Amino acid sequence: MNFPELHNQWISFSTIVSLFGLLALYGSAFVPNALQRVFRYGKTANDENQPNKPNLISIPKKSAKHHLCPLLTPVSIHRWFFHFYVFATLFYAALLVIVLRVYLFRQSVPKLLALTLDTVVGRHRRSSVSPESVLVAMCLLQLQVSRRLYECTQLSVYARDGKMALIHYLCGFSFYFGVGLSLLAEASGFQSTNGSSRDLILRNLCLPNHVIGVSLFLFFSFVQFKSHVILAELRKDSKGRVVTYGHSIPNGHWFEYVSCPHYLAEILIYLCLSLVLSGRSSYWWLVCSFVVANQVVVGLFNHKWYLQHFHNYPKHRKAVFPFVL
Known part of the structure; x- marks a missing residue:
């Protein structure tokens, strides 16, 4: 079975999210409810024209009380998208182990991962990202999804009746799977040929782009964490x-x-992770493009909801980008 290259998939996803998301936001009268449900979830989903109509493609964002994992305390209400972070945490941990084995112990890339990269990304992919950059970015990506898993299970307080479209649930897994593959798509030493370097030079871990990228990453991670704390405290x-x-x-x-x-x-x-990668990964730039498109569209939906439901909502606030949008 031939899969489209990951490069084209990211472009398609970004285009679809941008065009149909904005259409659902500003031209809702001309968009079928089924399509709107793809972009509306959480509090914005309750504004559908027929909120009481059964929706066969929607699933609850929260799950029942969990007894299988001690992390899932009954104090928290968990949305189904915490499943994304469980999957991503385990998947990226496995990729991180592979990266360490390839670069530190000069072992070959596991056949299953090599086959997956060749199939989904393509056999003729370039080696443009250094081992040091790949290792640093992989560690940061692992940190990001682990923190989000903690926030979903221990910090955030979600509405009881939140729903999301089944397609959104499935796309969540596809996104994190694609992100992991994209990080390795142009990683040195992960090509089918053996010509790319697998030598990890420890002093290169402290290059300026790594130091600046990691510092900014940690700062913006704190901003995101603080934002979730404020929302939970409400x-x-x-x-x-x-x-x-x-x-x-x-x-x-x-x-x-x-x-x-x-x-x-x-x-x-x-974007900080792109800086860590020295901006050399075309696949990661496509990941960033999708993240921008998705977060902006969802942010606009939330901003519109706030304006519609709170007459005293601060008029100077923008949706996502200060003073701009």
């Missing part, structure tokens, strides 16, 4: 107990400038 009392599942206007930190600073931070986090 539903808790001073003792940390959940007292409501309703929606309120978030204030403080970057919320003073945009409605969705966590989406802005997500965009900047992925």
Whole structure:
């Protein structure tokens, strides 16, 4: 079976999200409800024209009380998209182990991963990203999904009736799978041929692009974490107990400038990883393009919802980018 190259898939996904997302946002009267549900989830999904109509392609964003994992305490209400982060954490951990084995112990790329890269990305891919950059970026990516898993299971407080489209659920897994492959798509030593270098030079781990990229990554990760803390505290009392599942206007930190600073931070986090990769990975730039398109569209939906439901909502706030959009 022949799969389209990952390069073309990222371009297609970015185009679809941008065009149909904006159409669903600004031309909802001309867009079928089934298509709108692909882009509406969480609080924005409750604004559908027929909210009580059964939706066969929607699933609950939260799951029932979990008894299988000690991390999933009954204090938290968990959305199904925490499954994304479980998958991503395990998948990226496996990729990180492979990267370490290839670069530190000069072992060959596992046949299954090599076959997957050859099939999904293509056999004739270039070697443009150094082993040091790949290792640093892989560690940061692992840190990002692990933090998000913690936030979903231990920090965030989600509405009881949140829903998302089944296609959105499936695309979540596809996204994190594609991100992992994209990071290795042009990694030195992961090509079918043996001509690319697998030598890890430790002093190159402290190159300026790595130091700056890691520093900015950690800063924007804190911004995203802080944003999630503020959103969670809107539903808790001073003792940390959940007292409501309703929606309120978030204030403080970057919320003073945009409605969705966590989406802005997500965009900047992925751009930081591109800096770590020295901007040499065309596949990672395509990942960033998709992240920008997706976060902007979702941010615009949320911003519009806030304006419609809170008449005293700060008029100076933008959706995602301060003073711009």
